Amino acid sequence: MRVNPFALRRACLLVALCGAPAALLHSQENPIAFTGARIETASTPPIGDGVLVIQGGKILAVGPAGSVAIPEGAEVRDVAGSVIMPGIVDTHSHLGGTMNERSGPVQAELRVLDSLDPRDGAFRRALAGGITSVNVMPGSGNVIGGQTIYLKLRRSVDVGDLYIRDADGRPTGGLKMANGTNPIGTAPYPTTRAKTAAIARTEFIKAREYAEKIARAGDDASKLPPRDLSLETLAEVLAGKRVVHHHTHRQDDILTVLRLKEEFGFKVVLQHVSDAWIVADEIARAGVPCSIINVDSPGGKLETMDLSWKSAAVLEKAGVLVAFHTDDPIIDSRFFLRSAALGVRAGMSRDAALRALTINPARMMDLGDRLGSIEPGKDADLVILNGDPFSVYTQVQETWVEGRPVFDISIPEDRKYAFGGDGAGARGPAHLCCFGDSEGGVE
Amino acid sequence: MNGLSKALAPCSPARERGDGCLSESRCSRSGLLFQPRRTVISLINSVTAVVAVCVAAHAHAGGLAVLGGKVHTQAGPVIENGVVLIEDGRITAVGAQSEIAVPEGWEKLTAAVVTPGLVDAHSTVGLAGALNQAKGDKDELDKTEAIQPGLRAIDAFNARDPLVAWVRGFGVTTVHASPAAGSLIPGQTFVVKTTGRGADADALVPSAMVATSLGSPVLETERKAPTTRSKAAAMLRAEFIKAREYEEKRSRDDDKKPAFNINLEVLAAVLRGDIPLLFTANRHHDILTALRLKEEFGFKLILTGAAEASTVIDDIRAAGIAVIVHPTMARPFGDRENVSMETAAKLRAAGIPIALQSGYEGYVPRTRVLLFEAAIAAARGLGQEAALSAITIDAARLIGVADRVGSLEKGKDADLALYDGDPFEYTTHCTNVVINGEVFPGEPRE
Numbered sequence: 001m002r003v004n005p006f007a008l009r010r011a012c013l014l015v016a017l018c019g020a021p022a023a024l025l026h027s028q029e030n031p032i033a034f035t036g037a038r039i040e041t042a043s044t045p046p047i048g049d050g051v052l053v054i055q056g057g058k059i060l061a062v063g064p065a066g067s068v069a070i071p072e073g074a075e076v077r078d079v080a081g082s083v084i085m086p087g088i089v090d091t092h093s094h095l096g097g098t099m100n101e102r103s104g105p106v107q108a109e110l111r112v113l114d115s116l117d118p119r120d121g122a123f124r125r126a127l128a129g130g131i132t133s134v135n136v137m138p139g140s141g142n143v144i145g146g147q148t149i150y151l152k153l154r155r156s157v158d159v160g161d162l163y164i165r166d167a168d169g170r171p172t173g174g175l176k177m178a179n180g181t182n183p184i185g186t187a188p189y190p191t192t193r194a195k196t197a198a199i200a201r202t203e204f205i206k207a208r209e210y211a212e213k214i215a216r217a218g219d220d221a222s223k224l225p226p227r228d229l230s231l232e233t234l235a236e237v238l239a240g241k242r243v244v245h246h247h248t249h250r251q252d253d254i255l256t257v258l259r260l261k262e263e264f265g266f267k268v269v270l271q272h273v274s275d276a277w278i279v280a281d282e283i284a285r286a287g288v289p290c291s292i293i294n295v296d297s298p299g300g301k302l303e304t305m306d307l308s309w310k311s312a313a314v315l316e317k318a319g320v321l322v323a324f325h326t327d328d329p330i331i332d333s334r335f336f337l338r339s340a341a342l343g344v345r346a347g348m349s350r351d352a353a354l355r356a357l358t359i360n361p362a363r364m365m366d367l368g369d370r371l372g373s374i375e376p377g378k379d380a381d382l383v384i385l386n387g388d389p390f391s392v393y394t395q396v397q398e399t400w401v402e403g404r405p406v407f408d409i410s411i412p413e414d415r416k417y418a419f420g421g422d423g424a425g426a427r428g429p430a431h432l433c434c435f436g437d438s439e440g441g442v443e
Numbered sequence: 444m445n446g447l448s449k450a451l452a453p454c455s456p457a458r459e460r461g462d463g464c465l466s467e468s469r470c471s472r473s474g475l476l477f478q479p480r481r482t483v484i485s486l487i488n489s490v491t492a493v494v495a496v497c498v499a500a501h502a503h504a505g506g507l508a509v510l511g512g513k514v515h516t517q518a519g520p521v522i523e524n525g526v527v528l529i530e531d532g533r534i535t536a537v538g539a540q541s542e543i544a545v546p547e548g549w550e551k552l553t554a555a556v557v558t559p560g561l562v563d564a565h566s567t568v569g570l571a572g573a574l575n576q577a578k579g580d581k582d583e584l585d586k587t588e589a590i591q592p593g594l595r596a597i598d599a600f601n602a603r604d605p606l607v608a609w610v611r612g613f614g615v616t617t618v619h620a621s622p623a624a625g626s627l628i629p630g631q632t633f634v635v636k637t638t639g640r641g642a643d644a645d646a647l648v649p650s651a652m653v654a655t656s657l658g659s660p661v662l663e664t665e666r667k668a669p670t671t672r673s674k675a676a677a678m679l680r681a682e683f684i685k686a687r688e689y690e691e692k693r694s695r696d697d698d699k700k701p702a703f704n705i706n707l708e709v710l711a712a713v714l715r716g717d718i719p720l721l722f723t724a725n726r727h728h729d730i731l732t733a734l735r736l737k738e739e740f741g742f743k744l745i746l747t748g749a750a751e752a753s754t755v756i757d758d759i760r761a762a763g764i765a766v767i768v769h770p771t772m773a774r775p776f777g778d779r780e781n782v783s784m785e786t787a788a789k790l791r792a793a794g795i796p797i798a799l800q801s802g803y804e805g806y807v808p809r810t811r812v813l814l815f816e817a818a819i820a821a822a823r824g825l826g827q828e829a830a831l832s833a834i835t836i837d838a839a840r841l842i843g844v845a846d847r848v849g850s851l852e853k854g855k856d857a858d859l860a861l862y863d864g865d866p867f868e869y870t871t872h873c874t875n876v877v878i879n880g881e882v883f884p885g886e887p888r889e
Contacts, residue, residue, distance in 0.1 A: 121775075296815060297609050299573030300807035305605070308887065329774050330807060335819075341869035346888075392822045392869050419823060420783035422754070425775025 028380075028403035031055040033070045036080030040389065042358040043373040052084060054380035057402035062374050085354065085389055086374050087132025087381025087401065088336060089361035091291040092245065092271050092325035095333070096120040096159075100139035101146065104188045105196075106203055108175065109229035110146030112138050116159045121417060121424055126333035127153055127407040128418035130383035130396045131326075133164065133372075135365055138176045140247040143183045143190065143199045145176035147233060148245060150365055152381075155406050164367065174269075174365070175237050178247035179256055180303050197256055204264045207234030237266045243366060244268040245291075249303040251275035258286045269364045271325065274298075274307040280318040289321035289364050293331065294342040312340075312356065313347030322352065323361035329426075334418065341390040350390060506530040507880055508545040509859055511557030516851040517836040527557065529857040532879040537851050552882065554874055556866055558831060559851050560616025560858030562838040563813045564767045565721065565747050565800035569600040569607050569620050569635070569642075573809055580604065583623040583803065585630070589661070589668065590682050592653050592713075593705035594630030596620045600642040602635070606810045610801070611637040612886040613814045614860030616878045617647065617849075619842045623803045624656035624723035624748065627669070627679055631709065632721055634844055636858070638878050647844050652745065653713055655679070656723035657732055658778045676732050683740050686710035719743035725750040725769070725778035734762045745841060747800065750782040753789040765796035765841050768833075770811050771819040773802065787833060788824030798838035799830070818867035827867060861885065 032054050039050035041062060051068040053060040061068045070076060096116040101107045116136060126134065132153050138145035150172045151162040163171040179196050183189060190196040210231040217223035236242040244266050246257045254273060261268045270276070270290045276283060283290060292315075298307040315322045324339045326332070331339055340353040348356075362372025371379045380403040387394035396418070399407035407414050416424050507529040514525030516537055526543050528536040536543050545551065572580020582599040585591060600620055601607070610618070617636055622629035634648040643649075657675055669675040690711040692701050712718045724730040725748045737744045746752070747767040752759060759766065768787040775782050783789075790797050799820060801811040813834050821830035839849025847856050857880040864871035873885035 125775075296808035296812050297573075297606055297810045299606065300575050300804070300809040302574060302576070304807065305573060310888075329776065332772060332774055335772060338869055345870045345872065390869055392818045392867055395822075419785050420775055420781070421785075422751075422781045425780030425782065426777075 028055065028057055031060060031071045031074040032403070033074045033076045034079050034084060034382075034384075035065065035070075035076060036078050037082040037084045037384070039374060040083060040085040040354055041374040042086050042355050043375050050084070052374065052382075054382075054400075054403050057380055057404070059374060059376050059378050059380050061376055079384060081386070082397065083385045083387065083389060083394075084374070085130075085383050085385065086358040086372055087379075087383055087399065088130045088357045089133040089323075089365070089367075089372050090126070090131050090326050090328070090333070090336065091135045091269060091323050091361040091364050092293075093126070093131075093134045093136055093328040093333065094139070095122045095126055095134055095136055095151075095328055099146070100141035102141065105143040105183055105190060105199055106230065107138070107142050107146045108144045108203070108231075108233040110138065111149065111173075112136055112146055112176075113149040113159055113163075113171065113173075116149070118159050118162060119157050121426060122328060122333065123153060124407075124414070124417035125424070126328065127399045128396060128409075128414065129332075129334040129336045130385070130399050130407075131333050131336060132381040132383075132399060132401050132406075133362070133365075133367070135174065135245065137174075137245060140176070140178035140182040141185075142176075143178065143196055144203060144230075144234075145178060147173050147242075148176050149173040150367065152379075152401055153406065154401055154404075164370075172365070172367070174243040174245045175233060176247070177244050177257075180247070180249050180253045181301060182247065193253065193256070197260065200260060201263070203230075203234055204238065204260075204266075207231045207238055208264075211235040211238060238264060240265075240267055243364070245271050247271050249274040249301075249307075251278045253303070254279050255282060258282065258288060261286065261288065269323075272304075272327070273311065274304045276311040276320075277308050277314040278306065280311075280314045280320065283315065284318040284320050289323070289360070290315055291323040291325045291361065291364060292343075293325055293327050294339045295330065309342045309346035311346075312343035312353070316348050316352045321360055321363065322348075322356045323364055324353075324356050325361070337389055337394075337396075338392070341392075344390055354389065506535070506546060506549045507857070507877070507882070508549050508551050509557055509861065509877065510540060510545075510551060510553045511861070512555045513557070514851065515556070515558045515831055517559050517832055518850040518852045525557070527851055527857075527859060529877070529880045532857055532881075534851060534853055534855050534857050536853060550882075552861060552875055552877070554861035555864055556862040556871075557851075558614065558860045558862070558866060559835040559849055560856075560860055560876065560878060561614045561813050561834045562617040562619075562798075562836075562842070562844070562849050563610070563615050563801050563834070564619050564798035564838040564841055565802060566610075566618045566620055566810065566813075567623050567803040568610055568618055568801065568810045569602060569604050570596060570622065571606075571803060571805075571809060572601060573605045573609075575806070575809055584625045585622075586626055589626050589678060590628045591626070591630055591706060592628045592709035594622065595633065595650060596622060596631060597633045597635075597642045597646060597649050600633070600635060602639045602641045602645055607637050607639055610810060610812055611639070611876055611878075611883060612873060613812050614862070614866065614873045614876055614885075615813050616858040616860070616876060617839070617844065619651060619721075619838075621652070621654045621721055621803075623805075624654065624658075625660045626656070627661050627675060628653060628655050628682070630654055631718075634842055636878055638881065638883075647847060648842075650718065651842060652719050652721040653709060654723070655720045655733075657729040658723065658725050658748075660778070672729070672732070676736065679736060680739070682706075683710060683714065683736075683742075687714055690714065713742050714740060716741070716743055719745055721767075722746055723748045725782075727751040727754045729778070730755050731758060734758055734764075737762060737764070748779075748802070749786065749790075750779040753783065753786055754781075756790065756793045756795070759790070760793055760795055765798070766790055767798045767800050767838075767841065768820075770800060770802045771816045771823070772811070784819055784823040787820045787830075788826075791825065791829055791833075796837065796841065797833055798841045799833045814866060814873070818869075821867050827865075830867065 034052040039047040049065045099115045137148040150164040213225045359372035362368045382400040384398040509527040514522040567583045571583040621632040632652045636645040686707045689707040817830045817834045836849040839845040859877040861875040876883040
């Protein structure tokens with residue numbers, strides 16, 4: 001059966017607009033073969049004239065033209081002149097609204113998933129930027145901000161349809177932590193950096209004791225401690241089941257995170273890491289990955305005065321696993337490719353910059369075996385571009401999630417979210433840590 | 444040494460020689476600092492004279508030649524293998540290298556692409572400091588009163604703020620610095636170069652426009668006016684009516700002559716047409732209110748922001764006004780929720796004069812970079828030539844300094860930006876910047 005891809009895409013769009021959950025959508029049973037594109041796989045050298053076959057939401061085969069058999073009955077899409085890259089993975093975003101619970105500095109029991117609105121236009125704009133997987137996080141106003149959620153940007157109004165689930169069907173995610181000026185405030189918030197670190201240490205020591213009690217109780221329910229949602233979450237971190245995504249900017253704050261990691265042995269991704277270029281060797285020695293943000297000018301707060309786009313290049317040379325992130329809305333998700341291009345501008349290799357948008361962030365979220373590169377068996381998350389991913393003149397043409405088209409620049413509604421216009425933005429002011437009412441003239 | 448401190452370091456002897464000029468120009472211009480009854484034109488002329496003296500006193504021994512694979516003059520076609528000759532801070536010749544010889548002994552700078560120094564038609568750089576600390580360097584907005592036209596940007600501008608050097612590193616040589624659009628009339632703007640010497644030494648126009656705004660950012664939440672759009676407009680109308688009466692009474696020569704009023708003096712100058720309003724409005728109905736006020740009071744108005752301008756194109760065109768279009772990458776929130784990357788292209792296609800801007804940011808990035816905003820506009824319908832004009836000659840015309848800057852022509856200030864490729868490409872670098880013939884480093888590199 002040959003399917004008219006355009007009609008199929010329109011059908012999907014209509015269904016999605018009607019509010020049907022993604023699970024009800026037509027499953028992609030018929031193979032689709034993309035031919036003629038340059039394929040940036042993020043796991044092999046680029047393939048000049050490539051063939052990519054997907055089926056059932058997964059990548060079936062990829063390779064140079066002639067080396068890959070196109071299955072009988074496959075829909076063949078000639079995309080000559082295009083570039084295909086893996087769906088982009090964002091390790092740090094606030095799509096769909098987020099939270100900064102202001103009742104106290106430790107909020108490990110909070111789940112950001114309980115505060116998300118998948119109807120928020122930011123999801124559509126992220127798809128226009130080629131983003132397919134996202135770590136949505138709480139804000140950085142707390143020492144321990146809450147549980148993050150790893151989402152696949154399937155088209156649905158139910159956040160439950162967006163989860164990336166583990167082998168047991170549970171939603172995956174990390175833990176947001178922060179140091180530096182953002183979590184500092186007045187009591188019950190810490191007023192100094194030392195107190196910030198002490199609060200984190202105290203909580204992890206409590207969590208360790210909590211886990212020990214549970215272990216000692218064994219099968220004897222009467223010896224179990226009362227269930228504590230916060231300590232339970234931190235215990236998952238201590239057990240290596242949940243990655244800490246740690247907001248940190250200044251070089252001394254970065255080293256404080258490394259010190260905590262050393263003490264408690266948790267898995268951590270350094271987030272923002274504005275001074276990474278100053279302490280790259282220390283980061284490399286600790287074997288800790290960095291997810292960095294490239295904003296258009298340094299400053300805006302005391303601890304980002306030394307932010308430099310060369311951080312990515314310096315970390316690459318030091319052998320650190322590097323990703324970029326949007327911190328959407330700080331960087332609009334539609335300009336995420338541009339963030340990596342600024343890394344190239346400041347000396348990062350193009351191959352490394354491409355991996356820093358795809359496979360590296362996937363690895364930081366423990367999802368590197370499922371997504372982030374174009375390899376057989378992985379999720380069919382794809383971006384089709386009309387040119388060099390790092391050129392200002394290039395535009396995302398199509399975004400695919402698990403074998404389904406979720407963005408197509410030729411559809412007017414999608415184009416609106418890509419370029420802006422009536423209804424493409426947020427209903428209300430930006431919130432978070434970042435656009436407070438103290439800003440007065442924020443437009 | 445980090446990128447910022449590197450960018451701040453002086454790079455040529457000419458810069459150091461310029462320091463003596465600072466005190467000289469301060470003295471010469473001290474009488475100018477508040478004379479609202481002078482016209483903008485006379486102010487421009489006075490400052491021009493001062494700057495000319497200043498530059499002449501500290502001229503290069505020889506001249507400077509800037510050679511470019513492509514020279515975008517914005518005053519004619521692109522010149523392949525072009526050269527710009529510079530003496531005494533001014534451009535003395537522009538043309539093909541095959542036709543213009545570089546005199547022996549002149550300093551030479553070479554780049555793949557040369558453009559006029561970029562002109563940011565609306566910015567808060569130098570006022571909204573990099574540290575973003577209240578009582579420190581957060582000088583973009585005074586909220587003590589809703590209407591304060593007497594406040595002047597020149598009195599707050601920190602020429603040595605790191606962000607001034609930062610934007611210069613990407614080719615920005617002239618900035619129209621304005622208070623932030625967070626109250627009805629936050630004060631006067633001024634036009635300044637980015638050499639970093641000081642507000643007076645670098646000023647092109649000490650008082651250029653009066654910043655005025657409508658929209659959500661000017662509205663208060665309670666007990667302080669205005670809390671609604673109607674009140675905001677009523678307050679503006681009342682103030683202009685007061686200024687009109689003040690102007691009439693001030694001309695009297697009896698005991699009923701009102702005392703000098705620092706705010707009404709400025710609004711009277713606005714009503715006379717001596718100084719335009721830099722009017723921030725983003726929502727379509729705020730734009731229409733601005734036009735309604737212009738109709739009532741007859742002031743000159745330049746619209747800025749204008750996120751929803753493409754929905755009221757006919758009204759804007761009929762009013763005969765120019766638009767400084769919102770930053771192309773403006774976040775789609777609040778009054779700018781319907782912002783489009785194609786606004787500039789649409790307005791220009793409708794025949795409305797436009798320029799681009801870095802605008803104002805309350806957090807990060809503390810300043811946007813004009814070059815980057817233009818790059819996105821170029822790629823989203825505006826095109827490269829029009830986008831470059833919108834940040835050079837068109838911007839200079841719009842803010843009234845096209846006689847000095849904005850294009851590479853004989854007799855104009857020697858303000859140039861040098862790039863190692865297409866200036867709009869993400870991975871191109873700005874390699875050098877020239878202001879008044881003085882050479883500065885480009886963007887921070889390793």
